[in-house]
Amino acid sequence: MKLSTKLILAFLLISVFSTGIIVVFTRVLTSREFERFIDDRYEYELAEDLARYYSRNQTWDGVENEFQRYGHQPGKSYEPRPLYFSIADEQGKIVVAGNDRQKGEPCTQEEFENGFPIQVDEQTVGVLLLPTAPENNPLDYEFLRRLNGSIFLSAFATIFLALLIGILLSRSISRPIQELTKATHHMSNGNLGQQVPVRSRDEIGELTQSFNQMSADLARAFNLRKQMTADIAHELRTPLALILGHAEGVKDGVLKPTPENFEIIREEAERLEHLVNDLRTLSLADAGELSVEFQPVDVNVLMSDLYTHYLTLFNQKRVTLNLELAAGILQANLDPNRFAQVLNNILDNALRHTPEGGRVELKTQLTENRIQLSVKDSGEGVSSEEAQHLFDRFYRVDESRNRNDGGSGLGLAIARSIVEMHKGRIWAESKKGSGLKILIELPRTHS
Template structure:
């Protein structure tokens, strides 16, 4: 399931907040509970000490102390006292901690005893068990309870902030790492290294950005390679007729060749081929730049196909190829420039004639779908494999690598056809299978209204 960057950031911020709240609540709760327990114990000790002082003031001694309830523990209740009381001579006057009244406390216990003072004089000591060794506060036990709790909450918040900071750093690194990789790759592309690729680490917006960058880098590298190949092809196609024209001109000048009509025909044909190549390059450049003038108007599709059949019938008859037209008469009009579309059909039919063998056929059809009219040019030639279909509209591409350039055209016809169709809001593509011929499909927009 795809998770967007907004979702991940929202969850991360929520996680950081929850972790911080949970840590504060946990530590503050633990410390508050402990402090409250200490507060309750201190309050109980203060009350116990007050009861003992009052008892001594009233009775003047510790006699019969075990017969009254002191500190919530009275005689005969079966509970083990958590403390004991000794007089100034170290004799136990209130038993507890497994010690009996009248006996003396073990050596060293008096060192942890808490004096019981009456009118400024020590009247005895209270001794707690080692697990409850405490001091009786000199001020009310609630005075610093709030300060201790506040200090505990502050320390808990400080710890939560540290944990949140660690999580934030990890999150920031996970976000900045792909951005840093993208920045470095972009700088490398800017310096001319078009093969840069960045790792795709997620399927969120950053992952999509990395995928788009990789595609852009690959497209730039492919465009560079195509540009280099196109430059080499243009140089080759221009050099061939120029070499022939210069060679014949020099031969005529030196008297090597006689000035016969055949010699001038060769020079004239090569000059026309050179002019045609230059004109094709100019037309393709204007079309791809969007500067080609188009006069679009409603046109009946059948008339476009009929004109193409009439124009190419002599060439088809010369090669003994059957040129067939099948189109319904009730097709809606399409919004196109008829002259430019005629040029598209000329290129498609010329290409079909070039690859269709003698006694073959070329079938022109038209059909309507919901939003457009499709024109089909189908031949009975050798067809194309998937690799050829992927490049059939590229500049200077020739499916038959063994064919000489002067037999295979300039290699710009289908590229021009594609550019002209797309400039008229249409689409063009090819369908084929080896040995089953090729079909070029031109889809044109309807003339609304």
Template sequence: MRSITTKLILAFLAVSLISIGVIVASIRFSTNREFDKFISNQYETELAEELVKYYETNNTWDNVNTARLGRTATQFGPQGDKPSNFCVTDIQGVVVMESFAHKIGDTVSLDVLNQSIVLKANDITVGHLLIERPPDKRDPMEDEFIKRLDLSLFLTAIGTIILAFIFGAILSRTITRPIRELTKATHEMAGGNFGQQVPVRSRDEIGELAASFNKMNGDLNRSFNLRKQMTADIAHELRTPLSLIIGHAEAVHDGVLPPSKENFEIIREEAERLEQLVKDLRTLSLADAGELSVEFQPVDINKLLGDIQSHYMIQFNQKRIALNLEPAPVILQVNLDPIRFSQVLTNILDNALRYTPEEGSVAITINKNDKQAEISIQDSGNGVTPEDAAHLFDRFYRADEARNRNDGGSGLGLAIAKSIVEMHKGSIWAEIEKGKGLKVIIHLPLIQQ
């Protein structure tokens, strides 16, 4: 099987051969034609001069023939038994020197005379020269010139073909180099070595392909690492409640701990935590697969947020945290699933309630941003670092790794929130401002009236 480099070289060479062949043939044909035309014009001028000179010498056209003229007349003259290629007439158009088409004494028509070369001696018209066809052959010097020209064209064509082969080889290797690099990186990927990057050497289609490959490979590498991390995180998250459940159950069974209500309550709480973790994982996997059931309907965002504020007011009051809602001045209709979207807001408000200190505040603001509804939830907690803000919606991510699960949850709430928001064709992200806690912003497309 021929490589693409060989195919490109052969293609360049074939195009070059065809192009050079056409160019050489065209140049040779045009050169020969124009050279013959030039020689013919030169011969005609020289022949006219010889005839005028003959008339000036003899003062008559009597006995004029090629033998009594110069070299040019001989070139135009009869070749062997062939008649002459030109004839001469006097001023009345009577032929005084015959040719293969006109005999001596014939009278040439006025139309033919109008196309002839006028012969003048001392500025007086003395006759006409009719060229009936060009000379039959060139002289040796003219033939030598054409031969040298043909040789030059041939050598030029050979040199051009060699250059075309060299440049074709260089160009084909240049074109196929990124393809070879992509092939090598692809083989590395097939062997499980993700993270391969190829240099982007141009801005054409191949450069775009290399850039797309790098992005795809980077995404695959991140996805692979996230999957490994997620597997480890799931094992870690499941191990903690299971260890507590098994440890307390064995301790009660062995009599180390009394079968008291407090010990059974610990087992029940950890079992509930384990059940909630499994539910969150199922919800997240369904959302990622696009199989999470949703029932879209037009919803007034102001009303939905007002209901959620009322639901959370008791919990926020118990912790002495103000929960304020600033609705939009107009009705904002959004096509969404109110139950699923309430889960998004619940996860965000749970975090705000958990990390906002007493006497703090959480502000919910609703605005219209172009063709989108914007919901922002700002708390007055300590906030997070910019690095943490960029990963808040990652699975099992905790800004504070030291906090325990009684305070921090499973680390899946915001990841679920992000998946649900994206199912609604929206976007969600976190912003931080020094001294103002954390702000979570959600954009949802409005229903166009």
């Protein structure tokens, strides 16, 4: 059974059950209140008539003949019958006997208190005792019958309206679920990137938004995997072609077995090894299996050691390397070896893209309770849009750049993975022609 059918049946059952309860209670209460109203009206009108009689005659004598009609039964002729009511004076004695009562006998206290006072000129001249009301007029029964019919008609109209509302609501609820089901079937067949319209702001709307985000993430991950597979194949093909070409050339006698040719083979083999190691590091980081040993480290000391290590390399390329450290101890909980790998990748990238005569600035500073490190070079820089993709795997601003000059294309991707393992963040700021600035932010710890 479909979900929409279940919802419609649920709405219908609830409406029938609730409407049935309402109809039963309404009929019972209406009948009771209507009978009470008829009794009260009869008692009030009778008391008014009796008051007018007493006002006209100043006595209760002969009242039996005047009001004999109140004792007749519907459908029968007016034949002498005992009065349908009795009247007591202020002392509780019967002055007008009816219903097998005797004139002069006392009434009970309960009867006297429940009686209806008969007043003339605001003076009580008697108390009307009406044990039970007479049978209702046929018109009263007809009115009650029509009223009950209106209640039943309203109940059926309510059930029909509830059914219509149930159909509309079931469609509004089941429609996005059906769309989600259809989209998941498409995704199971390999059509990723399915998007479902968000039609509400309730839990189903949130589910739809989550599905759309998941679908987009899966499509993006799938495309990235395809691109990465193509990039890896491309990265491996160039050094492998050089190795095979030179090895076959030496074997066939086309190339001489000189140290220079063997050095080319060795360098390309090292490039392959470096690429494989980088890929392994990334895969371990993605799986959360990259081994790290956190310990309190003074970031200023780490940056000073890095500055000392790279100073000679920068001088050889005639690039100025500056270091500006914040005052005090900037302690962070990190793995010094892994984090040195991050900074090495960033500095290698800065040295590679800074022209001779340029400069690279290392800087640490404290912002609130966060430690910020920055590496800024004076190279060509990139656009702000390109800066957002610098940490993607195998991303290159210049696709035609030679791999001998551009590295493996995984250094910054590895840097981002390691920084995120340290609960930090890394980003790039740059404008075309004004250099590139890499910033790292880490949580500060206190000793």
